[in-house]
Amino acid sequence: MINMEVQCPTCSARFKVPDTVSIATCPYCGTTFHVHSGEKSEEEHFFFPLSKKDAGGVLLKFLSRQYGAPADITGAKIKKKDLHWVPVYFFYLHGRSKRWPTIEEVMFIGIPAEEKFDALLAGYPFPIRGKRFFDESVVKKGHYYEPSLSKEKAEEIAKQTLLTALRGEASQESHSLGEVETEVRYLGLVHYPIWEVHYEYGEEFTGYVDGTDGRVIRAEYPIMGGARRKATLLAGTLAGLGLIIGALSLPIVGGWGFIGAFIPGAVGALAVARKGVVKKRWVSGVFESEGGNVHFKPLG
Numbered sequence: 001m002i003n004m005e006v007q008c009p010t011c012s013a014r015f016k017v018p019d020t021v022s023i024a025t026c027p028y029c030g031t032t033f034h035v036h037s038g039e040k041s042e043e044e045h046f047f048f049p050l051s052k053k054d055a056g057g058v059l060l061k062f063l064s065r066q067y068g069a070p071a072d073i074t075g076a077k078i079k080k081k082d083l084h085w086v087p088v089y090f091f092y093l094h095g096r097s098k099r100w101p102t103i104e105e106v107m108f109i110g111i112p113a114e115e116k117f118d119a120l121l122a123g124y125p126f127p128i129r130g131k132r133f134f135d136e137s138v139v140k141k142g143h144y145y146e147p148s149l150s151k152e153k154a155e156e157i158a159k160q161t162l163l164t165a166l167r168g169e170a171s172q173e174s175h176s177l178g179e180v181e182t183e184v185r186y187l188g189l190v191h192y193p194i195w196e197v198h199y200e201y202g203e204e205f206t207g208y209v210d211g212t213d214g215r216v217i218r219a220e221y222p223i224m225g226g227a228r229r230k231a232t233l234l235a236g237t238l239a240g241l242g243l244i245i246g247a248l249s250l251p252i253v254g255g256w257g258f259i260g261a262f263i264p265g266a267v268g269a270l271a272v273a274r275k276g277v278v279k280k281r282w283v284s285g286v287f288e289s290e291g292g293n294v295h296f297k298p299l300g
């Protein structure tokens with residue numbers, strides 16, 4: 001296979017493609033174009049092909065590596081596995097300040113167009129490459145959604161995202177943004193595969209898996225007894241410590257010393273106990289900073 005160099009008609013990037021292809025997608029901005037003529041593709045409806053990975057198996061294996069997850073969670077029963085073809089508008093964004101040459105943003109963004117998946121996919125790092133022209137026969141095996149958000153509205157959201165990023169960059173450099181030049185290029189509507197997996201471990205839990213590569217977008221899992229026990233034990237120790245200190249100070253300062261020492265111990269115990277009784281936790285293999293349940297911090 002011989003590689004040939006092509007140039008993207010949108011962002012002018014040069015990259016190599018096999019000489020057997022007639023259509024290519026730019027890895028930098030997502031534009032799909034005919035490699036020989038350099039013309040942008042008129043086709044604007046795409047899908048991402050499904051990976052062969054079993055979403056249920058991938059999810060349980062991922063969960064088994066999470067803090068406090070039961071070791072035998074990989075043996076949990078998969079109750080239901082639904083495939084959703086979620087409509088997403090893709091945009092290439094380029095903006096810069098006319099006043100400050102250092103303030104410039106190039107972004108690639110996907111705006112989910114079905115409300116049901118807004119929260120799940122907000123800010124999701126969609127892949128730029130790998131999409132194919134839409135083929136109805138492929139999406140038959142799953143729930144297919146028409147976009148409920150208009151392309152114009154999505155474009156407005158995309159532009160606002162770009163402006164927010166530019167403003168953020170400006171404030172970091174202690175500048176006011178001033179006038180800007182923006183380019184919002186529509187790359188097409190993509191139907192993106194998302195698995196919704198229901199599994200049973202004592203009760204029913206739900207997880208979402210990226211159908212293109214098996215990444216776990218968001219999933220809930222039970223916290224194992226051991227981790228919970230550890231938290232409860234610590235809570236008990238703190239409460240006990242309060243009692244001991246209180247009892248020791250009793251002869252010296254009288255009854256109030258007892259209560260005074262007990263209260264901080266009890267408050268500490270309550271705080272730890274509250275964490276300890278969290279029986280479920282959310283995790284994500286994509287959004288690292290989110291880290292699932294913000295109330296729960298591993299006790300080590």
Ligand SMILES: [Zn+2]
Pocket residue numbers: 008009010011012013026027028029030031
């Ligand atoms: Zn490009």
